[in-house]
Amino acid sequence: MSSLEQFVQVVIDSPSPYTNLDRIYVHNRILGLVGEDQPVEATDEQVTSLVDALVKTAVQNGKIEDAQSDRSILADQLMDLVTPLPSILNQRFWDKYQVSPKAATDYFFNLSKTNDYIKTRAIAKNVSFPAETDFGELEITINLSKPEKDPKAIAAARNQPQDGYPLCQLCMQNEGYLGRLGYPSRSNHRIIRMTLGGETWGFQYSPYAYFNEHSIFLDQIHRPMVINRQTFTNLLEIVKQLPHYFVGSNADLPIVGGSMLSHEHYQGGRHVFPMMKAPIARTIDLGVAGVEAGIVKWPMSTIRLVGSDVVALTDAAVKIHDAWMSYSDESVDVRAFTDGTRHHTTTPIAYKDGENYVLDVVLRDNQTSAEFPDGIFHPHQDVQHIKKENIGLIEVMGRAILPARLKTELVEVENYLLGQTNQMAEMHQAWADQLKATHSITAENVTAVVNAAVGNVFARVLADAGVFKWDDAGEAAFAHFISSIN
Numbered sequence: 435m436s437s438l439e440q441f442v443q444v445v446i447d448s449p450s451p452y453t454n455l456d457r458i459y460v461h462n463r464i465l466g467l468v469g470e471d472q473p474v475e476a477t478d479e480q481v482t483s484l485v486d487a488l489v490k491t492a493v494q495n496g497k498i499e500d501a502q503s504d505r506s507i508l509a510d511q512l513m514d515l516v517t518p519l520p521s522i523l524n525q526r527f528w529d530k531y532q533v534s535p536k537a538a539t540d541y542f543f544n545l546s547k548t549n550d551y552i553k554t555r556a557i558a559k560n561v562s563f564p565a566e567t568d569f570g571e572l573e574i575t576i577n578l579s580k581p582e583k584d585p586k587a588i589a590a591a592r593n594q595p596q597d598g599y600p601l602c603q604l605c606m607q608n609e610g611y612l613g614r615l616g617y618p619s620r621s622n623h624r625i626i627r628m629t630l631g632g633e634t635w636g637f638q639y640s641p642y643a644y645f646n647e648h649s650i651f652l653d654q655i656h657r658p659m660v661i662n663r664q665t666f667t668n669l670l671e672i673v674k675q676l677p678h679y680f681v682g683s684n685a686d687l688p689i690v691g692g693s694m695l696s697h698e699h700y701q702g703g704r705h706v707f708p709m710m711k712a713p714i715a716r717t718i719d720l721g722v723a724g725v726e727a728g729i730v731k732w733p734m735s736t737i738r739l740v741g742s743d744v745v746a747l748t749d750a751a752v753k754i755h756d757a758w759m760s761y762s763d764e765s766v767d768v769r770a771f772t773d774g775t776r777h778h779t780t781t782p783i784a785y786k787d788g789e790n791y792v793l794d795v796v797l798r799d800n801q802t803s804a805e806f807p808d809g810i811f812h813p814h815q816d817v818q819h820i821k822k823e824n825i826g827l828i829e830v831m832g833r834a835i836l837p838a839r840l841k842t843e844l845v846e847v848e849n850y851l852l853g854q855t856n857q858m859a860e861m862h863q864a865w866a867d868q869l870k871a872t873h874s875i876t877a878e879n880v881t882a883v884v885n886a887a888v889g890n891v892f893a894r895v896l897a898d899a900g901v902f903k904w905d906d907a908g909e910a911a912f913a914h915f916i917s918s919i920n
């Protein structure tokens with residue numbers, strides 16, 4: 435059987451609308467997309483390999499240009515043929531949900547992998563290792579999965595009007611969108627509809643997942659990120675509906691938030707992050723019946739709320755959030771406003787622990803200063819050789835997402851530490867010299883030494899982003915803030 439015929443069989447066997455009677459029709463649809471001549475044969479029967487071969491056929495036949503954007507658009511059009519329609523998928527998801535929430539997400543997650551919406555092959559390139567620190571074991575990842583954008587695509591994205599279609603990559607309008615130069619292809623993209631607080635929200639997986647079953651929950655309406663009572667309510671409602679998932683929201687301010695502030699969304703998934711394992715350092719009393727509260731032993735200033743009553747938990751979270759929005763303490767550089775500009779918000783994270791709900795509320799402050807132009811509570815200059823990007827939700831919870839450049843740069847640091855010829859970047863010099871002075875380094879232990887040191891730098895990065903430090907002044911200031919909540 436040719437790769438084309440094999441792929442036709444995959445389409446017919448898939449949960450797509452097509453059956454055996456549609457065989458000729460599907461065959462001709464594919465010929466229309468890839469051309470009739472010069473078929474390229476795949477070396478194995480994996481669906482992704484078959485699609486790769488069909489894309490190469492299309493290039494040879496001049497159906498598409500041999501460019502990343504064109505190849506991706508066609509690959510996703512082919513993968514669309516193995517994917518159910520949104521209406522059918524939603525019905526199957528909620529049918530399976532009656533069996534169990536996990537059965538429903540297993541179905542959707544596996545489907546999103548099978549149709550290559552989740553870029554499993556690219557994600558496999560990521561580097562990840564654990565690192566023991568003063569705050570427990572942190573998770574270090576180097577992100578190598580996102581494809582390099584070609585300059586033409588970057589230029590096209592830059593020239594795109596702000597009122598384009600779809601308005602942004604988190605809009606529902608991406609479902610089935612063909613894509614274009616500078617805008618991702620989404621023919622095989624599907625979104626589950628769910629109801630939160632009487633409104634329709636979408637649930638999808640992240641194509642370039644940072645952890646297991648990395649999900650995105652998105653507002654049906656394109657409107658800016660905001661953290662308020664409804665946010666806490668929505669997060670708790672999501673973990674009520676999907677109790678095997680955590681969910682959190684990035685902050686609604688630049689520097690301390692994520693990269694997409696223009697469309698309200700949350701991120702979740704099936705992963706236990708280091709912060710979720712961190713213990714309570716001391717309990718506190720917020721005066722809300724049915725809620726246990728405490729300060730988490732964590733580099734970022736975090737108050738943990740535990741209880742089974744979601745309304746009481748929401749009340750407690752709102753109390754903290756509202757108090758923080760107007761709270762200043764000059765002695766530790768904490769200022770809610772400067773010149774009328776707001777600096778305070780929170781990063782909330784919800785998950786279940788047995789019958790209880792847990793709501794972790796992380797205090798954020800996005801001020802900049804002459805000394806710290808990138809942010810007072812942001813990685814400081816001496817750790818920016820490892821991480822200078824915003825500390826968003828995933829990193830707040832103790833999973834570092836480090837830039838791709840570090841994969842090769844850290845090898846050069848190892849070469850330097852071993853006294854071998856190297857091209858170590860100058861920005862790593864001070865750090866490497868300190869490692870050299872404090873460790874006896876051998877070829878056997880050099881990788882472990884560097885990995886552990888990266889873990890310690892990441893712990894420092896999180897400590898920089900924490901508003902109240904773990905020293906006498908910081909702990910007293912945190913206690914003072916707690917006592918101001920009423």
Ligand SMILES: [Zn+2]
Pocket residue numbers: 601602603604605606655656657696697
């Ligand atoms: Zn949008």
